Amino acid sequence: MQTDIFGRELKKLGFDFYTGVPCSFLKHLINYAINECDYIGAANEGDAVAIAAGASLGGKKAVVLMQNSGLSNAVSPLVSLIYPFRIPVLGFISWRGQPGFPDEPQHELMGRITTKMLDSMHVKWAILSSEWMEAKRQLAIAAKYIEHDVPFFFVVRNGTFEPETLRKHDSRRSLNLVHAIELGDSQFPSRHEALQTINRCKDDRTVQLATTGKTGRQLYEIEDACNNLYMVGSMGCVGSLGLGIALSKPEFDIWVIDGDGALLMRMGSQATIGYYNPGNLLHILLDNNAHDSTGGQKTVSHNVNFVNIARSCGYAKSIFVHNLDQLNDCLKEWKRTKGLTFLHLKISTGKEVSLGRPAKKPHEVINRLKQFLNGRPEGEGT
Template sequence: MIDTRTWGRQLLNLGYSLYVGVPCSYLKSLINYAINECEYIGAANEGDAVAIASGASLGSRKAIVLMQNSGLANALSPLVSLNYPFRIPVLGFISLRGEPGYPDEPQHELMGQITTQMLSLLKIRWEILSDDLEQAKRQLIEADREIERGGSFFFVVRKGTFADEPLKKQEVSTGRNAAKKRKEAPDQLPSRYDALTVIASLADSSTVQLATTGKTGRELYEIEDAPNRLYMVGSMGCIGSLGLGLAVSAPEFDVVTIDGDGSLLMRMGSLATIGYCHPSNLLHLVLDNNSHDSTGGQRTVSHQTDFVEIAAACKYETALYVHNLDELKSAILEWKRTKGLTFIHMRIAKGSKSPLGRPNIKPHEVNQRLRSFIERRRLAGKTENSP
């Protein structure tokens, strides 16, 4: 067995202080160590965990993803359509439930047979983590080199690899919803393009804007391409979690995530995680046209979903419904003045700008440009604050 605390210190020495994951009994000791000694974010599901860790990576913070191998299927979407095209590396620890030759529950049988094959198909480098500490250290050094090169690396963890690490008493974060405003007037129903124009105009040198999959990112790009923006491709539903990871790793920036109704409905559990972490520098906007606009305009169920009430119940400090562009502008300006985790819901018209192009910049170039923007602003901030 590996002494878990010694292993944790090895990770910490390499800069890994943030853990994001979903529990597994094979990984419980490492998770307990993370909770006891580092920072741990418990995600609603494995895909969200990957997105949170990816957001942290954008903020230049090394993060670790922990998951049971059954959850690898849930993480497929961000791994193939976020991490791969954007070249965002994550270090993962994935358990090997259902390992061939070892009795386990029936639901793990098939995944146990194909876990390593799936990682290979995902073009993720992986190794079975040795239970010999010295050998494991050598594996970790190589894994960290892969991360530094921009590639992801997963350790596959067998049962009994980590020595027992008791969980200390956990501190419970208690957020609260201080302000809630529901729909109380007719909707203006502006176009998405007009709403995005307002949002884009309010960004300053300390603002990062993350736009969700589909027409949202494409329209934001057409309004004005800028180095402080990321246009999501694929990984639908992950923009809120990506924003959370960036917000906790770059607290000096205002992080604005621009979501859609179909996207939010797909991974609505992320609201609970965001509300629990309650980063004061995160603004979560939802532009709701009650449709999957980029796939033909099929209706979503957002017409009967009270997003503001849900966000408030998840302890967003402020949850607002805005009815028009003037209210949208006022709400964003108020957030920039007072901060606090804020959720804004606005209904918009169906349809999009026509013709509508696609970004000419590649996802991995967007990633590198955004990282450079964050690094430059940090250096400028240090210079401004130096005596």
Template sequence: MLSTKIFGEELRKQGFTFYSGVPCSFLKSLINYAINELEYVAAANEGDAVAIASGAYLGGKKSVVLMQNSGLTNAVSPLTSLNYSFRIPILGFVSLRGEPGIPDEPQHELMGKITTQMLELMQIGWEYLSENIHEAREQLVRANEAIDNQKSYFFVVRKGTFDSEALKNQTQSVSQNYEKKTKRHDDQSPSRYEALATINALRDQNTVQLATTGMTGRELYEIEDAACNLYMVGSMGCVGSLGLGLAMSQPQKNIIVIDGDGSLLMRMGSLATNGYYHPNNMLHILLDNHVHDSTGGQNTVSHNMDFINIAASCGYARSIYVHNLQELKEEITAWKFNQTHTFLYMNISRKASELTGRPKIKPYEVKERLRQNIKNATTEVILTEKHSKKHFAQSGTGYNDEKC
């Protein structure tokens, strides 16, 4: 049996400090350790956990996901179309419920037989995690090498692998909505292209824009291909969770998540997670045209939804109905000035741009470019702070590093 604390410290030494996941009894000790000692984001589902961890990786953090093997099926979409396509590596721990020959609940029987086959089909390297700490250290070295080569790596965890780690007292933060504006007059219903152009025109050097899959990403690319943009492919519904991970790992950056109705409806549990952790540097914009535009214009059910009240009840500090492009501009400007976790909803027309093609830059190139952009911006901030400290010290203003 592994000492959870010692193994957790070995993970920390390798640089893994950001965790996200969904509980499993086989992994509860490692989850407890992450909650007690590190940064852990409790996701609504396993696919969201993968996206959250991936967002943290974009922000420069080595990330871990924890899940039951039944939830591995829920993570297939982001693992195959987000992590694989963008070459975003994460370290995964998946339990082996339903292991052949070991009594378990009937719902785990099939997954116990096919868990490792699924990992192989997804071209994810994996090992059974050893209960011997010396062997486990060697396994972590191999896993870390895979991560450095931009490949995800998973450990399959059998029952009784980790020793007990007590969960310390948890303090639950309370996220509350304090400003809500519902529909007050008729909608302008501009095209998505016009809305994206308005959003992009307000972008500054401190802004990152994440555009959901389909026409949203394609049209943003047509408007301006920038190093601070990410155009989602596949992994539908994951852009909000990706934004959460990035916002939490890069609190000094302005993270704008541009979502669509079909996408958000697919993973609405992410709203509750985003609202609970409520990073003030994250702006979530929903452009709702009530259809699946890139697949033929089939109706969604968004006409029957009240996204403003839903976001407000999930804990977004501000949940605002936007009627026209001028209001959109005003609300984005207000968010940048006030830095409060905000959800904006806007009805758009069903008309797509006739100019829309697919990005000519590959997803993994988009990822590398974005990470470098974030890294360069962070370096500039550090250099600016150092220069400011030197200036204050030389000017005799009594600048104190310990207070800044």
């Protein structure tokens, strides 16, 4: 089937934001997306799902592209972000190792279980036809699912798309302009104190995305607001989710509040964030050198220079923050100057005797945030 005709039909249906990881079976569709649409190259398939989810929250009809071997990498955000939050994304997964067709040995098992995995994750799917009229009908069905906040994935066989030449495109380079390393002693405030400081500095154009675990739960206790999102799973994906929102909603300030255990889990996301360099994204790391939500087991964050990593990934500003006063000053300065910024604050481990959980269901939090981002009246499009 002609790739450009297929791509134009997707555009007609509103799908013009793509993200993913390359696969030889999908290369022609990926080439079309790079040539004709907004395409974000992700470090891994799980990050791609989270980026697409963020773009969807920002009002885009998002498409994620991946090899089926990467489906295993995307399981966490598919089952603990897409499913509970009811975020619709359209997916295309190559069918490497399709039973009955010779392929490399590493694809054999995944080829047998690809569609079973989609079923297990409650993802609607279909094998994409290589006949144009049937594929067009399938796209219309998929679009209906997306309109009702239900994700839909196509399984793509080898040879489905005709060649599409990748046009030459220049690689950008993001430069670090401000780099402030750790100097002297840190205050080690509590997470609650840090979140209070952050929350006081937000305004009516700020979106706060709190990573999974105690960070989201404490932000909820400090203030439950329509411009907050409390991650309940998909650990490590909050930065990629923030990237998707920041790119699709440049008029808003997107504050990603991360944790050391979560960031370590998907550090490749920083390279992607740094490359695409949204000036409206502020990435704040609250680092207590522990997995606090699961009993305080140590992370390896004490051995990692996050500020230097953010600098090398192309964040415009990468700053070590020593105390709450400096955090407050940095937040106020960022609101004046903007630019992709990484702030690293070391905090103490938690000592909460009792910490509740958000009373609102994840999809209720998401619908409220979508209304905030897209200016829809209460109840519309939910």
